[in-house]
Amino acid sequence: MNKIRVIARIDVKNEFAIKGIHLEGLRKIGNPNILACNYYKDGIDEIFFMDAVAAYYDRNSLTELIQKSCRNVFIPITVGGGIRSIDDIKNLLKSGADKVAINTKAVRNPDFILQSSKTFGSQCIVSSIEAKFIKDGKWEVYIDNGRESTGTDVVEWAKYVEELGAGEIMLTSIDKEGTKKGFDIELYKEVVNKVSIPIIASGGMGKSTDAVNLLKDADIDAIASASVLHYKIESIKEIKQTLFENNIRVRI
Amino acid sequence: MKIAIIDYGIGNVRSILEAFKNQNSDVILTKDKDEILKSSGLVIPGVGSFSHGMENLINYGLDGVIKEYAIMDKPLLGICLGMQLLFEESSEFGFTNGLGLISGKVNELPTKDNQYEKLPHVSWNEINSKKISWNNTILEDIDEGSDMYFVHSFAAEPNDPDEILSLTEYSKHNFCSCVKRGNIYGCQFHPEKSGLIGLKIISNFISICYR
Numbered sequence: 432m433n434k435i436r437v438i439a440r441i442d443v444k445n446e447f448a449i450k451g452i453h454l455e456g457l458r459k460i461g462n463p464n465i466l467a468c469n470y471y472k473d474g475i476d477e478i479f480f481m482d483a484v485a486a487y488y489d490r491n492s493l494t495e496l497i498q499k500s501c502r503n504v505f506i507p508i509t510v511g512g513g514i515r516s517i518d519d520i521k522n523l524l525k526s527g528a529d530k531v532a533i534n535t536k537a538v539r540n541p542d543f544i545l546q547s548s549k550t551f552g553s554q555c556i557v558s559s560i561e562a563k564f565i566k567d568g569k570w571e572v573y574i575d576n577g578r579e580s581t582g583t584d585v586v587e588w589a590k591y592v593e594e595l596g597a598g599e600i601m602l603t604s605i606d607k608e609g610t611k612k613g614f615d616i617e618l619y620k621e622v623v624n625k626v627s628i629p630i631i632a633s634g635g636m637g638k639s640t641d642a643v644n645l646l647k648d649a650d651i652d653a654i655a656s657a658s659v660l661h662y663k664i665e666s667i668k669e670i671k672q673t674l675f676e677n678n679i680r681v682r683i
Numbered sequence: 684m685k686i687a688i689i690d691y692g693i694g695n696v697r698s699i700l701e702a703f704k705n706q707n708s709d710v711i712l713t714k715d716k717d718e719i720l721k722s723s724g725l726v727i728p729g730v731g732s733f734s735h736g737m738e739n740l741i742n743y744g745l746d747g748v749i750k751e752y753a754i755m756d757k758p759l760l761g762i763c764l765g766m767q768l769l770f771e772e773s774s775e776f777g778f779t780n781g782l783g784l785i786s787g788k789v790n791e792l793p794t795k796d797n798q799y800e801k802l803p804h805v806s807w808n809e810i811n812s813k814k815i816s817w818n819n820t821i822l823e824d825i826d827e828g829s830d831m832y833f834v835h836s837f838a839a840e841p842n843d844p845d846e847i848l849s850l851t852e853y854s855k856h857n858f859c860s861c862v863k864r865g866n867i868y869g870c871q872f873h874p875e876k877s878g879l880i881g882l883k884i885i886s887n888f889i890s891i892c893y894r
Contacts, residue, residue: 434807436807471878505882507832598805
């Protein structure tokens, strides 16, 4: 039986971990490597590093950070932001990343998901999808870290990336991101039944019961949390304890 | 007294290298035949498809080297795809022959028709079913039910049940998550990505190599 993964999402700008609201208005949090090490020691299941400005500059600058982190962090590390070529993926995997998350490049050229999953295997290709609510059960795909709309429907896109060979989907709600007001449950309910690959929910978790509420309604595989951990609202132990007490299987 | 990690251009080997260093072993990443044959322990890493993995081993001329190494009865550890490659064949993308060091086949986890759970199996999951003793193996002092990190869609099916060291339940089906045949070990999970318990398994393997 699967266990729900609790993932620490660390957005990085230059050498700092940062946190924004709706992916904007960035505030410095600390050293991303130290945060990753601490979360690992406290029992997090996975680390997700997102280069928050990479898409804007068309490059991912996290190779050094990954190299450092994988000396002390012995759990899966996923890296996203500004991944544009097979060589970019090769470099990140070589630096110690286990999986890469691709958004902008995939939207501009869907064939990139196909190529990368063929080259490296589906298991290391995460499709990162940024979703913005439009109206009644409709969400639109955004790129460039929530800066640019695409006109593409989120559900259709999710089905398509699975077909192209993505191994997981990291689905971020731009509307909820950084608000600490809970996940966009309707979004996940809508997408989760349409695809058969694992889905990571990201954006909006302000307390552990937000995760419980989401998991009660949607068959999500993992939850990503940033604010709760960065602002020490709850410890990783407390989050997992709450999930456990609500009959959600977690790694304790 | 070196442990060699086979470098055949597949996946993330750095974290395996770092995990072995973290457990104070003298470890190298290599595709050199002599270095591999004289090592005290050999690790076959690997992620991705079976056919691609096997193809790379053959292209680097490493399939024969691994078989030659295994005949000497020195410790060998296959991780994830590296475990699957130890078997005779896989049904991933048609049929591909493996190294044939352990008798059995590699097949897709049975979920697609049943739709119980998703593929790939990306999750922490428990290793269980201690039919044969874990003493003096890479699972020594590991608690039954420990959570390990998995990411795969295929799993090996050893012909000899006595070679199954641990089973893991997924989609109402038990698959072999750790195999042992003499000094040849395979684990479907990633010990290098499974926190402190994973590091303990690596440390156990190192002890076996230095025995």
